[in-house]
Amino acid sequence: MTPPPPSDFETNKETRTMGNKIKITGGVDVGNGYVKAALRGENGKADKFDIPSGVALVTGAVDLPTPDTAAVEVVGGDIFNELDVTFASPLVGSTHRHLFGRRALKAQTPRFEEFDVVSGISKAEQSLTKVLVMGLFAGKALRDYVIEHGALPTEQLDVEVRVALALPIDEFREHRFAFAESFKHGAHLVTVLNFETPVIVRLTFVDVQVAAEGASAQFAIRQHGVALAEQLLVDVRKHGQALEGITGQDIFDATSTVGIDIGEGTVNFPVYSGAKFNGDASRTFGKGYGTVLNNSLVPLKRAGLPFNSRKALADYLLSEPSPLKRAEHAKVAAIVAEQAELFSEQVVEEFRKILAEVGRDTEVIYVFGGGSGSVRPSLHPKLLEVVPEGTPVLFLDVSYSRHLNREGLLIAASLVEDQVAAQKAKKQAPAAA
Ligand SMILES: Nc1ncnc2c1ncn2[C@@H]1O[C@H](COP(=O)(O)OP(=O)(O)OP(=O)(O)O)[C@@H](O)[C@H]1O
Numbered sequence: 001m002t003p004p005p006p007s008d009f010e011t012n013k014e015t016r017t018m019g020n021k022i023k024i025t026g027g028v029d030v031g032n033g034y035v036k037a038a039l040r041g042e043n044g045k046a047d048k049f050d051i052p053s054g055v056a057l058v059t060g061a062v063d064l065p066t067p068d069t070a071a072v073e074v075v076g077g078d079i080f081n082e083l084d085v086t087f088a089s090p091l092v093g094s095t096h097r098h099l100f101g102r103r104a105l106k107a108q109t110p111r112f113e114e115f116d117v118v119s120g121i122s123k124a125e126q127s128l129t130k131v132l133v134m135g136l137f138a139g140k141a142l143r144d145y146v147i148e149h150g151a152l153p154t155e156q157l158d159v160e161v162r163v164a165l166a167l168p169i170d171e172f173r174e175h176r177f178a179f180a181e182s183f184k185h186g187a188h189l190v191t192v193l194n195f196e197t198p199v200i201v202r203l204t205f206v207d208v209q210v211a212a213e214g215a216s217a218q219f220a221i222r223q224h225g226v227a228l229a230e231q232l233l234v235d236v237r238k239h240g241q242a243l244e245g246i247t248g249q250d251i252f253d254a255t256s257t258v259g260i261d262i263g264e265g266t267v268n269f270p271v272y273s274g275a276k277f278n279g280d281a282s283r284t285f286g287k288g289y290g291t292v293l294n295n296s297l298v299p300l301k302r303a304g305l306p307f308n309s310r311k312a313l314a315d316y317l318l319s320e321p322s323p324l325k326r327a328e329h330a331k332v333a334a335i336v337a338e339q340a341e342l343f344s345e346q347v348v349e350e351f352r353k354i355l356a357e358v359g360r361d362t363e364v365i366y367v368f369g370g371g372s373g374s375v376r377p378s379l380h381p382k383l384l385e386v387v388p389e390g391t392p393v394l395f396l397d398v399s400y401s402r403h404l405n406r407e408g409l410l411i412a413a414s415l416v417e418d419q420v421a422a423q424k425a426k427k428q429a430p431a432a433a
């Protein structure tokens with residue numbers, strides 16, 4: 001006897017238990033300054049967001065937990081900057097509560113963890129990288145569940161994670177395999193404490209891709225096609241490089257390129273030769289725009305313009321001054337520009353070493369990353385002095401160029417997912433007659 005078709009109720013029941021299994025695919029660019037993430041759940045929509053790269057560690061219970069009934073409203077907002085989680089994972093030593101994002105910056109705690117850019121410990125080996133990645137996937141799982149079901153889950157959420165991550169080029173060479181494997185061993189439990197009822201999220205990493213920082217951005221630039229190349233040409237011509245007879249298509253077709261990804265704590269130089277990532281010629285320079293800001297603090301203080309931290313200075317520079325404050329703003333900017341000048345000299349020095357290696361083959365230079373806009377006035381002319389004549393030096397606008405790495409990473413993770421799905425479909429398809 002064939003079983004009766006399932007009633008709606010049964011189907012619902014099944015979806016409900018099945019509903020606790022969630023697949024998420026993501027690209028996460030864990031920067032020294034900011035985490036740039038693009039996480040896609042089963043509804044196909046990717047959440048794209050930034051959070052500062054730091055967590056606040058706090059002990060004790062939550063003082064005023066948010067009622068469960070507010071879950072829909074809270075996850076509809078910027079949950080990733082509000083996360084409050086604990087970990088039970090071989091990758092995280094601390095059992096304290098970890099507060100994320102802007103909430104971490106506001107927290108009253110002496111323990112704020114951020115990337116140690118001085119000691120030389122690899123990002124791959126700092127547990128903060130893992131804390132940030134796992135916390136964000138747990139947050140995304142909870143967000144998707146609550147949006148779909150209108151309430152918090154009553155059981156544990158099981159998440160199948162596919163992710164692409166990036167490491168600075170020097171660390172990529174040494175650590176990429178161990179870094180990817182570290183996620184795949186053991187179970188990782190993340191408990192989200194944002195609401196009265198804690199929610200346990202169990203993460204299983206089924207695929208971890210690791211790319212070199214900057215290289216993932218180059219990958220994304222290619223995906224933008226000829227249209228982006230044309231836009232970049234217009235911009236660079238406005239800045240005085242004539243590049244007569246060169247078209248967007250020429251730029252797009254270039255297979256030997258050097259990228260300059262100017263971040264907070266590092267500059268990565270991904271080199272492509274003959275359309276392939278050239279790991280030998282690519283390198284990381286251990287200073288970034290954050291170094292420029294840091295080095296500006298003492299001269300600013302001397303000039304009677306003190307700032308408490310480089311973050312405070314960064315915020316000030318990004319803000320628009322009122323007419324009365326314009327003169328002061330300009331004075332601050334001029335002092336920072338002097339430091340940017342010194343930094344640009346060092347970047348060009350590093351860049352020359354690469355040119356010495358790959359030299360005349362280089363067809364196009366791309367400059368991007370959060371610091372690229374601010375150092376452009378000093379860096380652009382210096383680069384033009386050292387590149388072979390007629391080589392386009394293209395600066396990508398900071399508004400989107402900070403996000404190129406995460407875009408490339410999401411594409412990389414999705415490609416693997418699609419391949420696996422295609423293989424599965426092939427196996428299941430009846431043999432062709
Ligand atoms: N809109 C913006 N938001 C945040 N930071 C910005 C912005 N525009 C410029 N910046 C500057 O860009 C820097 C951060 O750049 P980016 O996010 O590329 O670095 P990162 O990837 O975190 O660092 P790294 O690549 O060294 O690991 C900061 O120093 C900041 O001052």
Ligand SMILES: [Mg+2]
Pocket residue numbers: 031032213261262263264369
């Ligand atoms: Mg970066």
